[in-house]
Amino acid sequence: MGHEPRNPDYEAAARESFARQSAMEALGANLVLVEPGRTVIEFVRNERFLQQHGYMHAGAATTIVDSACGYAALSLMKPDAEVVTVEFKVNFIRPCIGEKFRAEGRVVSSGRQLTVCEGEVTNMETGKTIARMQATMMAIETDGTSPG
Amino acid sequence: MGHEPRNPDYEAAARESFARQSAMEALGANLVLVEPGRTVIEFVRNERFLQQHGYMHAGAATTIVDSACGYAALSLMKPDAEVVTVEFKVNFIRPCIGEKFRAEGRVVSSGRQLTVCEGEVTNMETGKTIARMQATMMAIETDGTSPG
Amino acid sequence: MGHEPRNPDYEAAARESFARQSAMEALGANLVLVEPGRTVIEFVRNERFLQQHGYMHAGAATTIVDSACGYAALSLMKPDAEVVTVEFKVNFIRPCIGEKFRAEGRVVSSGRQLTVCEGEVTNMETGKTIARMQATMMAIETDGTSPG
Amino acid sequence: MGHEPRNPDYEAAARESFARQSAMEALGANLVLVEPGRTVIEFVRNERFLQQHGYMHAGAATTIVDSACGYAALSLMKPDAEVVTVEFKVNFIRPCIGEKFRAEGRVVSSGRQLTVCEGEVTNMETGKTIARMQATMMAIETDGTSPG
Numbered sequence: 001m002g003h004e005p006r007n008p009d010y011e012a013a014a015r016e017s018f019a020r021q022s023a024m025e026a027l028g029a030n031l032v033l034v035e036p037g038r039t040v041i042e043f044v045r046n047e048r049f050l051q052q053h054g055y056m057h058a059g060a061a062t063t064i065v066d067s068a069c070g071y072a073a074l075s076l077m078k079p080d081a082e083v084v085t086v087e088f089k090v091n092f093i094r095p096c097i098g099e100k101f102r103a104e105g106r107v108v109s110s111g112r113q114l115t116v117c118e119g120e121v122t123n124m125e126t127g128k129t130i131a132r133m134q135a136t137m138m139a140i141e142t143d144g145t146s147p148g
Numbered sequence: 149m150g151h152e153p154r155n156p157d158y159e160a161a162a163r164e165s166f167a168r169q170s171a172m173e174a175l176g177a178n179l180v181l182v183e184p185g186r187t188v189i190e191f192v193r194n195e196r197f198l199q200q201h202g203y204m205h206a207g208a209a210t211t212i213v214d215s216a217c218g219y220a221a222l223s224l225m226k227p228d229a230e231v232v233t234v235e236f237k238v239n240f241i242r243p244c245i246g247e248k249f250r251a252e253g254r255v256v257s258s259g260r261q262l263t264v265c266e267g268e269v270t271n272m273e274t275g276k277t278i279a280r281m282q283a284t285m286m287a288i289e290t291d292g293t294s295p296g
Numbered sequence: 297m298g299h300e301p302r303n304p305d306y307e308a309a310a311r312e313s314f315a316r317q318s319a320m321e322a323l324g325a326n327l328v329l330v331e332p333g334r335t336v337i338e339f340v341r342n343e344r345f346l347q348q349h350g351y352m353h354a355g356a357a358t359t360i361v362d363s364a365c366g367y368a369a370l371s372l373m374k375p376d377a378e379v380v381t382v383e384f385k386v387n388f389i390r391p392c393i394g395e396k397f398r399a400e401g402r403v404v405s406s407g408r409q410l411t412v413c414e415g416e417v418t419n420m421e422t423g424k425t426i427a428r429m430q431a432t433m434m435a436i437e438t439d440g441t442s443p444g
Numbered sequence: 445m446g447h448e449p450r451n452p453d454y455e456a457a458a459r460e461s462f463a464r465q466s467a468m469e470a471l472g473a474n475l476v477l478v479e480p481g482r483t484v485i486e487f488v489r490n491e492r493f494l495q496q497h498g499y500m501h502a503g504a505a506t507t508i509v510d511s512a513c514g515y516a517a518l519s520l521m522k523p524d525a526e527v528v529t530v531e532f533k534v535n536f537i538r539p540c541i542g543e544k545f546r547a548e549g550r551v552v553s554s555g556r557q558l559t560v561c562e563g564e565v566t567n568m569e570t571g572k573t574i575a576r577m578q579a580t581m582m583a584i585e586t587d588g589t590s591p592g
């Protein structure tokens with residue numbers, strides 16, 4: 001889709017940040033792809049994070065696709081920026097039934113301060129969509145300020 | 149707010165469903181109040197579910213307040229119904245910094261099939277709002293159909 | 297995208313419904329394409345619907361892309377169904393500056409009762425995105441009930 | 445709710461901006477109350493803005509409650525700021541049936557750059573809720589920059 005990264009080390013920045021999230025480790029999530037404006041995280045069914053019907057909790061899928069959107073946004077930010085989620089909306093289309101899942105986040109529009117992303121979680125065996133997200137991310141300078 | 153429960157055992161239904169969610173146990177969440185149209189879940193900081201800056205992951209807060217909204221919706225449904233989240237939108241107002249947190253879900257409007265809820269997560273020590281949610285829930289009959 | 301219409305007269309159903317919306321006429325909107333799972337509505341700058349800076353009001357763009365999503369959903373519904381918007385979320389990416397605009401709505405997932413759509417409004421001269429939407433639609437039987 | 449205005453002329457600022465929106469005039473909307481962090485806009489049924497069933501178009505109600513949220517946010521901003529809607533999510537609870545409607549917007553949390561608002565549209569005769577919104581607003585300095 002032709003997004004130009006502003007940080008030559010965008011992939012390392014995403015992987016380093018992802019590695020610091022104990023929640024991603026607890027959920028068994030793996031960051032498998034980082035491209036300018038697009039990231040993919042894979043995860044598997046985890047008995048520890050089920051909802052009342054025995055399916056993977058939708059909150060786990062949501063947390064992971066929010067991370068995928070966040071890192072997609074980060075991949076287009078300046079080297080000293082960090083990403084924070086301002087808000088997101090997520091539709092749950094099918095229960096999170098199955099063993100292997102894929103979350104993808106993509107940048108829709110990247111502005112100076114705000115980035116709009118879309119993302120989805122799919123069942124890797126059936127290809128069916130489990131959840132769909134639209135999210136707003138913001139760039140935060142690592143010195144605590146926002147880009148002016 | 150004057151919501152009338154249609155299930156005399158609404159509290160037991162919520163607690164029984166909550167107890168079956170291994171994710172709620174993993175997150176250390178406690179269902180502390182169930183009223184017709186309102187529920188409260190409390191949780192504490194958990195080293196296993198942090199994001200990259202060492203704060204509690206926003207996804208944990210989101211998952212818990214979605215549950216609070218879901219059980220608020222369920223408390224006004226018929227005895228044989230179960231609740232499923234159709235979608236939600238959540239704004240992240242402050243990072244999830246602190247030790248003790250409170251998630252509250254409240255019914256805004258309860259229809260025959262769809263229920264609209266609002267919810268928030270607050271820091272129990274400061275009273276400050278961490279996240280705000282607006283959610284749409286749907287009633288599912290336990291025989292697999294939706295209420296006609 | 298391979299959506300199968302369940303109503304052979306899906307296009308006539310969309311156009312007939314669109315024609316009954318005085319709001320679409322007031323906004324100068326034209327339904328230019330109806331395919332199974334996708335519709336396009338075009339509109340032009342209208343002095344009567346401006347916001348405080350003299351641009352086309354974002355509410356006009358929102359109303360039109362909501363209609364585009366609604367008719368995309370309707371195109372996959374049964375012959376006796378009507379569509380109602382349950383909710384939507386919209387991000388405003390750029391001001392609605394320019395003369396000619398295009399709103400497209402597409403079905404993401406079409407279920408028995410609920411349909412999830414995505415849509416956007418773009419500037420027809422620059423191709424730039426003005427707004428992005430994710431919406432939830434519901435099928436209503438014309439006899440007043442919902443599909444059971 | 446104890447919001448402190450940062451602009452002593454917050455009411456005049458809201459009214460002046462509202463008066464410049466031809467869309468508000470076209471919709472017959474009246475700004476009836478401006479308090480720090482809360483505004484109310486009233487409107488009546490308008491034959492020109494109907495949807496296909498003859499009810500007031502949900503897009504009209506949405507546009508007006510978005511304005512109410514925007515001016516609620518503006519009322520807490522610095523004197524030289526203007527407000528822009530980043531995004532909003534709206535649930536449609538009942539059709540916009542009736543003659544007289546009231547839209548209220550309230551600030552949930554007002555930060556340096558972003559403000560989260562909630563709002564609703566109600567039927568003034570029945571008191572019933574028609575729509576519910578959660579919105580994110582941003583402050584823009586009138587010199588074109590965002591607050592640093």
